[in-house]
Amino acid sequence: MNSAPQFAVFPASGDETPVLSDTTRAMLRANAPKEECGDAPIGASMDLLRGEGLMLDDGTENPQRTVAALMQIGAANLSVGRLWEGHVNALRLLRLYGSAGQVRRAEALIASGALLGVWGADGAPPVTRDENTGKLNGEKLFASGLGTVTHALITVNSGPEVQLALVDVRDENRADARQWDMLGMRATASGKFDFTGLSLDKSALIGAPGNYLAEPHFIGGVWRIAALQAGAAAGLIGAAAEQLRAADRLEAEAQKTRLMQVLMRVWAGMAMAERAATAAQCDSLDPERIVATSIAARLFTEEVGLEAISAVEQSLGLRHFTQSAETGRMARDLSVYLRQAARDAFLQRAAGQALAEDEGFWGVFK
Numbered sequence: 001m002n003s004a005p006q007f008a009v010f011p012a013s014g015d016e017t018p019v020l021s022d023t024t025r026a027m028l029r030a031n032a033p034k035e036e037c038g039d040a041p042i043g044a045s046m047d048l049l050r051g052e053g054l055m056l057d058d059g060t061e062n063p064q065r066t067v068a069a070l071m072q073i074g075a076a077n078l079s080v081g082r083l084w085e086g087h088v089n090a091l092r093l094l095r096l097y098g099s100a101g102q103v104r105r106a107e108a109l110i111a112s113g114a115l116l117g118v119w120g121a122d123g124a125p126p127v128t129r130d131e132n133t134g135k136l137n138g139e140k141l142f143a144s145g146l147g148t149v150t151h152a153l154i155t156v157n158s159g160p161e162v163q164l165a166l167v168d169v170r171d172e173n174r175a176d177a178r179q180w181d182m183l184g185m186r187a188t189a190s191g192k193f194d195f196t197g198l199s200l201d202k203s204a205l206i207g208a209p210g211n212y213l214a215e216p217h218f219i220g221g222v223w224r225i226a227a228l229q230a231g232a233a234a235g236l237i238g239a240a241a242e243q244l245r246a247a248d249r250l251e252a253e254a255q256k257t258r259l260m261q262v263l264m265r266v267w268a269g270m271a272m273a274e275r276a277a278t279a280a281q282c283d284s285l286d287p288e289r290i291v292a293t294s295i296a297a298r299l300f301t302e303e304v305g306l307e308a309i310s311a312v313e314q315s316l317g318l319r320h321f322t323q324s325a326e327t328g329r330m331a332r333d334l335s336v337y338l339r340q341a342a343r344d345a346f347l348q349r350a351a352g353q354a355l356a357e358d359e360g361f362w363g364v365f366k
């Protein structure tokens with residue numbers, strides 16, 4: 001079995017207690033190649049997180065711990081991290097907008113083994129609900145965790161009045177994982193799910209129309225993606241260093257310089273994700289400032305993720321590109337996961353806040 005990703009690739013912090021045990025991190029890492037090619041179900045890795053007591057975490061109680069968990073999981077197995085991030089997001093939205101009874105039921109489902117996800121990306125046609133019959137029509141795309149996620153928080157009736165609903169998505173006949181024909185993140189099985197004809201009782205609707213888009217919880221929550229991206233970039237550099245050490249090539253100054261320069265920037269991305277996670281829990285802050293801070297973290301970790309992939313390619317050379325190379329798979333997963341929605345629009349939105357005239361000189365501090 002591969003060893004756990006070395007914590008040396010994580011910066012020192014005031015609390016060195018790992019959220020995940022060494023055994024869990026090592027198993028997550030060892031499972032990843034089998035999960036990529038469908039030889040092992042990703043559900044077994046999700047059960048490891050369940051065993052670590054992570055399934056009732058929604059990122060609010062101890063955001064630093066949640067960020068640390070995302071980074072550690074992202075370093076070991078990014079696909080598993082993606083599914084856990086969806087679960088955390090869904091639970092957060094349920095607790096924000098669901099009634100006490102809905103939250104109790106969802107928590108009971110989780111206790112009995114449910115895994116949640118958030119499926120927002122619409123297909124053609126988008127998912128709508130007929131007010132009179134309660135029947136759904138339409139499909140979701142990029143629906144992560146087909147066959148593993150048991151209950152998805154879906155968006156119904158796209159637009160400003162979008163409505164959240166919690167739906168049982170275990171019907172395999174409605175899922176089409178073949179739609180996920182990506183070079184990376186294959187283990188997430190993020191394909192198409194057809195909701196057409198499903199009855200959706202009003203009791204499954206979560207919150208009011210438009211709640212889903214309310215800030216600072218919507219875009220303000222992308223710090224979770226930033227944390228995963230930064231963790232995955234650190235894990236990639238750690239795996240590359242491990243290979244170079246084994247090949248007696250890490251002592252070359254050029255190698256150390258190349259990797260360390262990127263690693264320092266990954267650490268900066270980690271710090272930004274931590275800061276955004278803490279800010280997101282602060283009720284007294286202007287929501288738009290939280291949004292800008294979270295966007296900055298996500299776009300910065302996208303940049304350092306790209307730099308990490310490039311540095312690892314240069315450091316390892318051709319061996320990185322063999323079918324079985326661990327670094328190759330990690331880089332494939334990371335490069336796909338770096339592709340998140342509307343990067344340019346997000347940058348403009350953050351700039352609109354941080355550089356706004358009414359923010360004055362101190363607006364550039366977050």
Ligand SMILES: Cc1cc2nc3c(=O)[nH]c(=O)nc-3n(C[C@H](O)[C@H](O)[C@H](O)COP(=O)(O)OP(=O)(O)OC[C@H]3O[C@@H](n4cnc5c(N)ncnc54)[C@H](O)[C@@H]3O)c2cc1C
Pocket residue numbers: 082086117118119120121122141142143144145185188190336337338339340341342343344345
């Ligand atoms: C591993 C993985 C799992 C996922 N799982 C889920 C899931 O479970 N549920 C879910 O809902 N979604 C999921 N997604 C999809 C995700 O939410 C985004 O929809 C997706 O990542 C968008 O990526 P994109 O690069 O195509 O973004 P886009 O937003 O299409 O951006 C691509 C480029 O087009 C530009 N662009 C976008 N809009 C405009 C415009 N109007 N004018 C000019 N330029 C524009 C962007 O700035 C960017 O440069 C997943 C994605 C990944 C990678």
